[in-house]
Amino acid sequence: QEQLVESGGGVVQPGRSLRLSCAASGFTFSNYAFHWVRQAPGKGLEWVAAISYDEQNKGYADSVKGRFTISRDSSKNTVYLQMNSLRPEDTAVYFCGRDRVTFEMYNWIDPWGQGTLVTVSS
Amino acid sequence: DIPMTQSPSSLSASIGDRVTITCQASQDINTYLNWYHQKPGKAPKLLIYGASNLETGVPSRFSGSGSGTHFTFTISSLQPEDIGTYYCQQYASLCSFGQGTKLEIK
Numbered sequence: 001q002e003q004l005v006e007s008g009g010g011v012v013q014p015g016r017s018l019r020l021s022c023a024a025s026g027f028t029f030s031n032y033a034f035h036w037v038r039q040a041p042g043k044g045l046e047w048v049a050a051i052s053y054d055e056q057n058k059g060y061a062d063s064v065k066g067r068f069t070i071s072r073d074s075s076k077n078t079v080y081l082q083m084n085s086l087r088p089e090d091t092a093v094y095f096c097g098r099d100r101v102t103f104e105m106y107n108w109i110d111p112w113g114q115g116t117l118v119t120v121s122s
Numbered sequence: 123d124i125p126m127t128q129s130p131s132s133l134s135a136s137i138g139d140r141v142t143i144t145c146q147a148s149q150d151i152n153t154y155l156n157w158y159h160q161k162p163g164k165a166p167k168l169l170i171y172g173a174s175n176l177e178t179g180v181p182s183r184f185s186g187s188g189s190g191t192h193f194t195f196t197i198s199s200l201q202p203e204d205i206g207t208y209y210c211q212q213y214a215s216l217c218s219f220g221q222g223t224k225l226e227i228k
Contacts, residue, residue, distance in 0.1 A: 044207075045222070100168075109156075
C-alpha cells in the first residue's frame with residue numbers, strides 16, 4: 001500500500017541544523033510532488049514546503065524561507081527537509097505528505113506519514 | 123501566502139446534530155479548498171477536495187460547498203467517531219491551513 005515514513009527528528013540546540021527524511025513506497029515516486037507540514041505542540045497545522053515531481057519547482061512558507069531546503073532523491077524514493085539555523089519556534093511534529101495529483105503541484109495531500117518530532121532547545 | 127480564517131475555533135454538539143464549519147479566504151481562491159480531519163496523535167485525513175468533492179471511502183454525511191472566499195463544511199448527522207479537529211487548506215497560491223476547529227461531543 002501507499003506509505004510514507006518520516007525519520008530524522010530529535011532534540012537540537014538553537015542555531016544548529018537537522019535533516020528530516022521521508023521514505024516513500026507503494027507508488028511511482030517520480031510522478032508526484034511532496035509536502036512538509038508541521039504542527040507545534042497543541043497548535044494547528046502549518047504548511048512548510050513543497051517540491052514538484054521533477055524537482056524543478058519548490059515552495060516555502062515565509063517562516064522558513066532561507067533556512068529550510070526541500071529536496072528529493074528518486075534513486076532512494078526519499079524526500080528530505082534540510083533545516084538550518086533552527087529556532088525554538090521550529091519545535092513541532094513534522095509530517096510528510098504526497099500531493100494527490102500526478103505531475104502537478106499544490107493540490108490535496110494524501111497520504112501522510114506518521115510524523116517525526118523536532119525539539120529545538122538548549 | 124493566503125491567510126485562511128476558520129470559525130468557530132471550537133464547538134460542542136450532540137450525536138445526530140448537524141454541524142457546520144466555515145472557512146474564509148483573504149482573497150478569491152476559486153474552489154481550491156480542501157478539508158481534513160485530525161485525531162490527537164494522528165496524521166490528518168483528507169475528507170473533501172476541490173471544495174465539494176468527497177474523498178473515496180469518506181461517509182456521505184460529510185459535505186463541502188463554496189467558492190471564491192467563503193466555504194462551508196457540514197456533517198449532516200454527528201457520529202461519535204467524528205470528534206477531533208477539522209482544518210481547511212487552500213492551494214490557490216502555495217498552501218496554507220486554517221487555524222482549525224475542535225469538535226467535541228456534548
